[in-house]
Amino acid sequence: MKMPPTAQLGGIYPRSEQLVELTRSYDRGKTDRASLEERFEQDTRDLVRLQKESGFETFSDGAFEWQDQLRPVVESLEGVATGTRYSRWFDTNTFYKKPAITGKIAVSKFDPKQFLRAELLPKSKPWKVTLVGPYTFSELVENLHYEARSDLLSDIGHAEHLIIQRLKEAGVSHFQISEPCLVYRPHREEALTSKELDSALTALRRAVEGSNASFSVQTYFGDAAAVLPDLLRLPVETVGFDLFETDWSQLKIETEKKLALGIVDARESNVEAPKWIAETATRASKHIVSDSTVLVPNSDLKFVPRRVADAKARSLADATRLVKEEN
Amino acid sequence: MAKLFPTQEIGSIAKPRWRTKGLTQPLTSKDLTEAEQWAERLGIEDYHDRAKELLSTPEGKDRVRELLEFSTIYGLRLFERSGLDNVGVGGEQQRVEMYEHVIRGVEGMRVLGHVQSFDYKYFNKAVAESKIRRKHPIYLEEFLDVKENAKSEIKVPITGPYTLVDWSFGGYYSGLKTGSSLKRQKQEAKREFLLDFVEQVIRPELRDLVDAGASWIQIDEPAITTHPEPADMELFVEAWNETVRGFSCKFSDHTCYPSEIGYKVLAQYAPKLDKCSQLALEFANRDSTSLGVDAEHREGYRDLEYFIQNGYEGEFGVGVVHVHDFSGHVPTGSGKAVDRNIIESPELVRDRLLYATKVVGDPGKIWANPDCGLRTRTWDVTYSKLDSVVKGAELARRTLS
Numbered sequence: 001m002k003m004p005p006t007a008q009l010g011g012i013y014p015r016s017e018q019l020v021e022l023t024r025s026y027d028r029g030k031t032d033r034a035s036l037e038e039r040f041e042q043d044t045r046d047l048v049r050l051q052k053e054s055g056f057e058t059f060s061d062g063a064f065e066w067q068d069q070l071r072p073v074v075e076s077l078e079g080v081a082t083g084t085r086y087s088r089w090f091d092t093n094t095f096y097k098k099p100a101i102t103g104k105i106a107v108s109k110f111d112p113k114q115f116l117r118a119e120l121l122p123k124s125k126p127w128k129v130t131l132v133g134p135y136t137f138s139e140l141v142e143n144l145h146y147e148a149r150s151d152l153l154s155d156i157g158h159a160e161h162l163i164i165q166r167l168k169e170a171g172v173s174h175f176q177i178s179e180p181c182l183v184y185r186p187h188r189e190e191a192l193t194s195k196e197l198d199s200a201l202t203a204l205r206r207a208v209e210g211s212n213a214s215f216s217v218q219t220y221f222g223d224a225a226a227v228l229p230d231l232l233r234l235p236v237e238t239v240g241f242d243l244f245e246t247d248w249s250q251l252k253i254e255t256e257k258k259l260a261l262g263i264v265d266a267r268e269s270n271v272e273a274p275k276w277i278a279e280t281a282t283r284a285s286k287h288i289v290s291d292s293t294v295l296v297p298n299s300d301l302k303f304v305p306r307r308v309a310d311a312k313a314r315s316l317a318d319a320t321r322l323v324k325e326e327n
Numbered sequence: 328m329a330k331l332f333p334t335q336e337i338g339s340i341a342k343p344r345w346r347t348k349g350l351t352q353p354l355t356s357k358d359l360t361e362a363e364q365w366a367e368r369l370g371i372e373d374y375h376d377r378a379k380e381l382l383s384t385p386e387g388k389d390r391v392r393e394l395l396e397f398s399t400i401y402g403l404r405l406f407e408r409s410g411l412d413n414v415g416v417g418g419e420q421q422r423v424e425m426y427e428h429v430i431r432g433v434e435g436m437r438v439l440g441h442v443q444s445f446d447y448k449y450f451n452k453a454v455a456e457s458k459i460r461r462k463h464p465i466y467l468e469e470f471l472d473v474k475e476n477a478k479s480e481i482k483v484p485i486t487g488p489y490t491l492v493d494w495s496f497g498g499y500y501s502g503l504k505t506g507s508s509l510k511r512q513k514q515e516a517k518r519e520f521l522l523d524f525v526e527q528v529i530r531p532e533l534r535d536l537v538d539a540g541a542s543w544i545q546i547d548e549p550a551i552t553t554h555p556e557p558a559d560m561e562l563f564v565e566a567w568n569e570t571v572r573g574f575s576c577k578f579s580d581h582t583c584y585p586s587e588i589g590y591k592v593l594a595q596y597a598p599k600l601d602k603c604s605q606l607a608l609e610f611a612n613r614d615s616t617s618l619g620v621d622a623e624h625r626e627g628y629r630d631l632e633y634f635i636q637n638g639y640e641g642e643f644g645v646g647v648v649h650v651h652d653f654s655g656h657v658p659t660g661s662g663k664a665v666d667r668n669i670i671e672s673p674e675l676v677r678d679r680l681l682y683a684t685k686v687v688g689d690p691g692k693i694w695a696n697p698d699c700g701l702r703t704r705t706w707d708v709t710y711s712k713l714d715s716v717v718k719g720a721e722l723a724r725r726t727l728s
Contacts, residue, residue, distance in 0.1 A: 017440055023447040067446045084654045085612075088586040091553045093494050095445035133651050168420075189588075223510075244509045269439055269454045269496035304496075305440025305452060 001067075004324040005281065006057055007316040008260070009047075010130040010176040010218070011300030012069060013062035014309045019043050038062050044120045050310055054317035058126045058174050060074060061117045068096035069132050069178070069300065076110035077159055079103035079145065087140070090184055090221050092267070092303055099141045105155040107162040112170035115163075126214075128174035129167055130300075133217065134160055134207055135200035136181040140187075153199050157206030164211050174214045176260075177207065178237075179297070183222030183245070192227075201230060208236055215326040216240055216260050220299040223247055243284060243297040254289040261312055262298030263319075264312045269304055271311040277319035278326065294317055331690045332720040333412040335644060337581060337607055338484055338547070338700025339425070340405070340418035340709050345382055346398040353385040365706065369404035393714045395421045396472045403477050404704065409713035410511055415545075419700070421469040425486045425547060426494055427451050428465065433460035433528055439496065439722045447695055454498035455520060460527040466528045467535045473589060474540055482543035483536055484581065488524040488570060489563045490550035492517060518562055525569050543577040545607065546570070552585030555592035568601045579605035579644065583699045584612070594633035598640070599700060606634065607644025609698035611679065612651065616669065618678050625682035632686055643687060646698030647671070648680045648712045662715070668704060676719020681726060690727055695720045 006016055008182050015023065022039045025031040029220055048061040066072055068089065081102050086095040087325075112118065124249050132140070134156040138149065146152035164175055182200060183194060208215045216238035224231070224241035225248070231239045232255045240260025241248075244267075264272045281295060295316050301309040343365065345358045354362075359382055366374035367692040381393050402417030423427035427450075430436045435457040441449040466485055501513065536544065551563050571578050580603050582593060590608060596608060614627025622629065631643065653669035661728050662672040676695065684690045695716050701709040 020441040020449050024449070027447040058443065084652070086586065089551065093450070093550070093553070093587070094443055097445075224658075244513065246509055247510065249508060268501055269452075269498055270501055302443055305442060307440060 002327070003292040004327065005295050005320045007054075007295045007299070007313075007320045008056065008058050008128060008174075009051065009060040009062075009313055009316075010128060010216075011060075011063065011178065011302070012066050012130075012297060012302040013047055013060070013300070014065065014302045014304060014306045016043050016046065016306045017065055019064065020207075023309045030163065041120060044117050048122065050313060052122065054314050055321070056317060058128050059121050060128050060130070061121055063115075063130070068094075068298060069130075070096055070137065071161065072114045073131060073137065073160070074099045075114060076107060076163055077105055078108045079105040080141070083142065085142075090180060094303065096140070099153065101141050101143045101145045103145055105152075105159050107159050107166075108280060110163075112167055112172075115167055116170065116172060118171050127171060128175040128176060129172050130176040130178060130218075131160060131163070133177040133179040133200075134203035136179050138183040138203075142321075150199050151310070153203040154206060155205035160207040161209075161211065164207065164213065168211060168213050172213070174216070175208075176216045176218050176240075177219050178220065178299075179204070180219060180221045182227050182231075183219040183224045185222070197227065197230060201234060201276060204234060204236075208234075214238070216258075216294070218260055218262070218296070220262055221245060225251055228253060238294060240294070240296060243280065244298050248284050248287050251287045253287070257290060258292040258294060259285075259288055259290040260294040260296045263295050264297045265318055266299045266301045266303045266309075269308045272315055273309065274315050274318035274322050278322040281319065281323060282326075329691065330412070331724050332693055332695050334410070334713075334717050334720050335482070335607075335694055336406050336411055336415040336418065336713075337411035337545075337644065337646075337696045337697045337698070338415075338419065339422065339702040340402060340420075340700065341683055341702050341706060342398065342420060343706065346394060346401075348421060349394050350391055351387065354382055359383060365401060365405075369401065369402060369408050371404055381446075395469075396476075399469065399472045400476050403473065403479075404667060405710060406713065407479050409710055410717035411713060413482055413543075415482050415484055416466075416469055416473045417477070418702075419469075419484065421472070424450075426491065427453075429486050429491055429528070430495070432462050432465040433459050434462045435499070436495065450494070452465060452494065452496065454496035455500055457499050457688060458527075459523055460521075461531050464535050465528075465532055467532075467539060470536055470539060470541060480543075482545050482577075482579075483541050484545040485529070485532065485536075487546040487548035487551075487567075487580075487591075488521055488529045489566050490548050491528075492521045492524050493550035493553065495520075514558060521562065521566050522569065525566050529570055533570070537574055537576055537664055541576060543579070544574075545579045545581050547581045549581075550585055551582055552588070552590065552593055553659065555586070555588050560596045564596055564599045567603070568599075570647065571602045574602075577604055578602045579607060579642075581607040581644070581699075582705050583609035588628040589633075594630070594637045594639065596680050597634055598638045602605075603641060605642040605644055606639070606698035607646070607694070607696055609646040610683075611646045611649045611671070613697050614679065615640070616655060616671075616675065617658050618660055618674055620678050620685065621682045622682075625679065628679065628682055628686065631683055638683065642692045642694060643683065644694040644696045645680065645683045647676045647695050648697045648716055650698045650701050650712075651703060665708065665711075668708045670708065671715050671719075673715050676715050677722035677726065680720060681724040684723075684727070690723075695723075
């Protein structure tokens with residue numbers, strides 16, 4: 001029986017204009033850390049309230065303090081330096097500090113607060129954290145240590161497994177593992193080989209297996225059509241892809257997995273109407289058939305200003321209600 | 328024979344406090360002292376006659392305009408005093424920054440809010456809410472000030488249409504598209520938005536600049552290496568060629584900080600850019616700081632080979648000094664680390680130029696410049712770096728003479 005869709009947020013949510021101003025002021029030495037912390041908290045509370053009011057069931061904290069999608073993971077690892085060089089985040093106009101692998105990767109002692117502001121999230125609802133997957137992580141770092149790429153991937157997979165375990169102990173039940181590099185490769189000249197895909201999937205399994213949590217593997221920024229069948233064989237509850245980049249009209253797939261449809265565009269400011277989202281989800285579900293669907297942004301919403309992101313988040317939630325009503 | 332290794336500025340430099348603060352607030356004695364000290368260092372001859380009165384008077388009908396002109400003079404003199412051959416427009420003192428300065432002059436665009444660039448740095452991103460057109464000249468007033476006050480050769484850096492569109496939300500243009508796949512809709516919307524930007528904003532601006540006497544226009548297109556897919560690169564070439572069509576001045580491209588693939592894809596398309604007589608590119612950021620003129624020491628400059636292999640025949644503006652924070656090791660003879668900066672030695676600049684010459688094969692095609700604008704550095708650091716560029720170019724000339 002087909003379940004009504006739900007909506008979820010994930011990854012880094014944009015900072016409010018007030019927080020933007022305060023971080024700038026902090027950077028110039030004109031605001032103290034305590035004032036900044038207070039505003040980070042306020043942004044988190046505002047997002048939690050939005051999710052509550054809109055009827056979200058699984059809660060994200062917005063990761064407002066994450067400077068980029070890799071930083072908290074990097075800061076939890078030994079053998080990985082944060083690096084000093086900024087690199088472009090895929091084809092966006094944002095940048096991340098390129099980590100350098102300088103030794104064998106191991107997980108250091110870390111505070112789960114680096115990943116999640118658990119104290120600000122509702123106790124009665126599931127919490128979600130988004131991590132960049134092992135393959136994408138390995139593609140975005142500068143490897144100065146490992147001779148064999150498979151060893152690097154394997155160690156990242158294991159390290160993420162331990163991070164997930166620790167976050168699970170801290171109360172996180174849902175993990176989105178983002179693997180854009182499986183579908184976005186203009187920075188690499190050669191296509192993803194089947195051997196490379198196998199290594200990536202093995203590392204993903206290493207990260208998720210043995211943890212009693214809900215996992216979603218999400219791709220974005222590229223066409224997922226070629227890798228979807230493989231992703232759907234992973235031991236994860238949900239597989240997601242970017243509807244704006246994937247030519248899904250040519251697909252014909254049936255799956256028992258839950259599908260996460262990246263159906264609001266984090267790269268465009270036009271706010272998708274709930275009706276459009278509902279209709280597009282219905283159309284897509286004729287090509288990728290599943291009993292259960294999650295409506296999500298196609299990537300982190302940090303690429304749009306805060307008020308646009310808020311409107312997109314509300315639209316997602318409204319669309320789930322529309323679909324329920326129509327069914 | 329033309330001078331080898333001519334030197335040039337490439338973009339914006341920091342705005343002095345008296346310039347940013349002075350537009351909206353009265354200045355303190357500290358601000359005035361700073362202005363006076365730099366006036367003395369730069370030999371700004373009419374400081375006492377004109378500037379002191381302007382800076383110490385909080386109001387006045389033409390105060391803002393005069394402040395902008397005066398800060399342009401400071402920028403020009405900084406470049407001239409450091410010895411640069413081409414001083415651009417004096418460090419873009421009259422512009423907010425490269426994106427917003429243009430967007431605010433375009434009808435149909437609305438600034439929506441801030442989006443993170445990196446860490447605690449952001450940019451104010453705009454959306455096209457209707458069909459766009461230029462509201463008023465964007466760079467003309469600045470150019471006229473520069474033309475009147477510069478004592479060296481000048482060029483006008485402008486932000487290219489591909490970058491302006493890529494950094495904006497399509498909004499109105501995205502909403503026009505229906506029917507095909509979502510991906511194709513986005514691509515078609517981008518093309519329409521971009522060609523409108525060229526026709527409605529950039530070409531009218533170029534017409535004004537050329538009519539006013541501009542003979543060299545540098546088109547800054549940092550976004551072009553962001554999307555190395557053939558569809559986007561073809562679109563960029565189409566927009567460039569349409570931009571320069573019919574104008575007879577010199578055109579150059581400045582592109583920096585490419586994505587992981589480097590300049591390899593740009594190199595394939597550069598020969599297709601009409602009238603693009605120079606590519607000014609960032610390399611020092613990716614280079615080692617050790618001295619040497621072989622490939623092993625000059626790893627940051629290897630992408631130059633791709634342009635030669637692909638048959639680009641124009642000049643290269645070679646980035647020979649880094650423009651951002653630096654925290655690496657500086658070997659003896661390569662310069663010095665000062666706070667969060669590296670001040671490259673003239674010898675390091677020389678070696679970078681000589682290696683670029685080896686790759687390009689013709690020293691007559693090499694210009695020396697910073698990787699990009701030095702706007703995140705203090706004026707002291709900027710001056711020291713430019714001094715090294717000029718002295719390093721001279722050392723390279725002597726080596727080849």
